[in-house]
Amino acid sequence: MVKSINKEYKVFVQNRVISIRENVAADLWFYCKSSENPADIITRFNNENSNLCENSLWFKGPLFICDLEEDNLSRNSKYSYIGDSLGDEFTRELCNTSNCLFTSYNKEEKNEIERNLDHVFDINRYNSLKKLIHVTCYVMRFINNLKNIKRKKELNLLKFITQEEISYAKNEWIKCNQSLIIQDENHKKKSNHLNLFVDTNGFIRCKGRLSSANLPYEAKEPYYLYRSHKLVELMILDCHEKVKHNGQRQTLAEFRCSFWIVRAKSLVRKLLYNCVICRKLNGRAYNYPEFSALPDSRVQDDVRFASTGVDLFGPIFVKNVYLKDAPDHTYKCYGIIYTCGTSRGIVLDLINDGS
Numbered sequence: 001m002v003k004s005i006n007k008e009y010k011v012f013v014q015n016r017v018i019s020i021r022e023n024v025a026a027d028l029w030f031y032c033k034s035s036e037n038p039a040d041i042i043t044r045f046n047n048e049n050s051n052l053c054e055n056s057l058w059f060k061g062p063l064f065i066c067d068l069e070e071d072n073l074s075r076n077s078k079y080s081y082i083g084d085s086l087g088d089e090f091t092r093e094l095c096n097t098s099n100c101l102f103t104s105y106n107k108e109e110k111n112e113i114e115r116n117l118d119h120v121f122d123i124n125r126y127n128s129l130k131k132l133i134h135v136t137c138y139v140m141r142f143i144n145n146l147k148n149i150k151r152k153k154e155l156n157l158l159k160f161i162t163q164e165e166i167s168y169a170k171n172e173w174i175k176c177n178q179s180l181i182i183q184d185e186n187h188k189k190k191s192n193h194l195n196l197f198v199d200t201n202g203f204i205r206c207k208g209r210l211s212s213a214n215l216p217y218e219a220k221e222p223y224y225l226y227r228s229h230k231l232v233e234l235m236i237l238d239c240h241e242k243v244k245h246n247g248q249r250q251t252l253a254e255f256r257c258s259f260w261i262v263r264a265k266s267l268v269r270k271l272l273y274n275c276v277i278c279r280k281l282n283g284r285a286y287n288y289p290e291f292s293a294l295p296d297s298r299v300q301d302d303v304r305f306a307s308t309g310v311d312l313f314g315p316i317f318v319k320n321v322y323l324k325d326a327p328d329h330t331y332k333c334y335g336i337i338y339t340c341g342t343s344r345g346i347v348l349d350l351i352n353d354g355s
């Protein structure tokens with residue numbers, strides 16, 4: 001479709017084909033047979049391709065891409081390789097060891113986006129910090145494995161992610177968030193006001209008055225985070241789960257054990273307002289319906305029991321102690337209650353079982 005220059009398609013399709021041709025030369029498009037398509041390994045899984053670790057098609061892609069030179073691929077194209085957003089080293093490794101093709105970042109934009117996970121992950125698609133960190137860990141492991149293939153080192157094929165990988169991914173996301181602080185025009189003002197400083201690992205931290213307190217280092221000098229970033233929301237919700245949905249103050253205290261943002265309280269309040277579990281547990285009960293006016297018989301000052309309500313309750317079992325023959329014999333009967341409509345006075349009595 002992209003190669004058929006003389007052919008005309010419907011407007012919707014034609015516009016998109018033109019857009020593709022503007023960005024990538026038509027002779028760089030190839031037909032990939034199903035037998036050479038790595039995606040089919042997963043969708044049409046069978047015994048032949050059950051061992052992915054030894055499958056060269058899975059790791060290197062179709063042969064015709066391997067035969068093309070890198071220069072040939074980038075010719076006439078303003079697009080660069082997928083790794084550009086993660087810095088030069090990753091780009092080189094990825095290009096040399098596998099045949100992944102294009103992403104949408106122009107090389108001129110490279111300096112602006114370098115080292116920013118936001119351009120690799122769409123953080124707004126995540127609702128859980130745990131999930132975001134775990135996905136980041138697996139992606140970073142994949143990148144490291146690509147490097148290890150090149151350096152002929154052992155691959156990391158562990159089934160589970162390790163604590164080091166989690167800490168590394170968390171730190172990378174904090175750095176990603178803090179890169180937005182530096183871009184903020186008011187950053188200098190805030191750094192004076194909040195006593196910000198950069199620690200030995202390159203993180204921006206707040207210096208408070210608790211340096212002599214017997215607290216962990218992270219609580220004494222917490223990370224300063226950019227407030228308007230999804231990561232902060234995920235972190236607050238994570239703290240909220242850690243304190244078992246225990247309210248605003250506890251969530252805020254947990255969050256401030258490691259992090260600091262401006263106007264934290266209002267953000268916590270806003271997020272907790274939308275927490276479904278809290279809404280279910282703390283929501284108000286249904287209100288009583290509005291009462292109607294009392295009838296005349298209930299409010300007029302009349303003779304007692306002039307208007308009387310009657311109701312039965314029971315059954316109850318009673319003994320007739322006056323019967324000398326069978327004093328322990330029990331009889332089934334019902335209670336009857338007469339109630340005065342005006343004074344609410346009552347009279348109780350017993351009636352025999354009529355059944």
Ligand SMILES: [Zn+2]
Pocket residue numbers: 240245246272275276277278279
């Ligand atoms: Zn909650």
